[in-house]
Amino acid sequence: MKQEELIRLVQRAIQTxxxxxxxxxxxxxxVKDPKGRAMFAQLAKDEVYHVxxxxxxxxxxxxxxxxxxxxxxxxxxxxxKEGKGKPTDFKNEFEVLQRALENEAVARDxxxxxxxxxxxxxxxxxxxxxxxxxxxxxxxxxxxxxxLEQRGFWFDHMEFSVxxxxxx
Numbered sequence: 001m002k003q004e005e006l007i008r009l010v011q012r013a014i015q016t017x018x019x020x021x022x023x024x025x026x027x028x029x030x031v032k033d034p035k036g037r038a039m040f041a042q043l044a045k046d047e048v049y050h051v052x053x054x055x056x057x058x059x060x061x062x063x064x065x066x067x068x069x070x071x072x073x074x075x076x077x078x079x080x081k082e083g084k085g086k087p088t089d090f091k092n093e094f095e096v097l098q099r100a101l102e103n104e105a106v107a108r109d110x111x112x113x114x115x116x117x118x119x120x121x122x123x124x125x126x127x128x129x130x131x132x133x134x135x136x137x138x139x140x141x142x143x144x145x146x147x148l149e150q151r152g153f154w155f156d157h158m159e160f161s162v163x164x165x166x167x168x
Contacts, residue, residue: 005117006117007061010057011058017047024040027043027100032093043100043137104141111128
């Protein structure tokens with residue numbers, strides 16, 4: 001794959017994570033339960049961490065160039081086309097979790113699909129790590145959704161970052 005295409009992939013990844021951060025920040029503002037707000041606030045912080053990881057990869061590919069995201073990457077933008085409204089239009093807490101799960105699955109699949117597009121092992125490893133981080137978010141969100149559907153309560157506040165657990 002040409003370097004320009006790889007750079008565009010990295011830019012798309014940055015935009016995806018920025019969109020995720022905005023989604024989770026909005027979710028943290030909209031959800032009424034304090035435990036749900038805390039979880040979404042932590043996920044927003046995780047997305048910021050993902051952006052930094054990807055920007056470092058971008059700088060490695062371009063020798064210290066600034067990483068500008070690609071506007072309108074479709075993970076969040078296609079919601080309008082699918083008749084699902086804006087990415088941050090929430091009807092209830094279940095819908096917030098379901099949308100979060102959908103978005104994380106698309107992001108995970110994006111990283112999985114493109115990890116092998118890089119010739120540099122370090123770049124492939126970054127995308128593999130991001131895929132695993134998104135998978136961790138999926139497990140967390142699914143557990144929250146399952147728990148909320150059964151009992152109507154959120155788990156207690158997540159006291160650790162999924163990313164911090166994988167780094168250690």
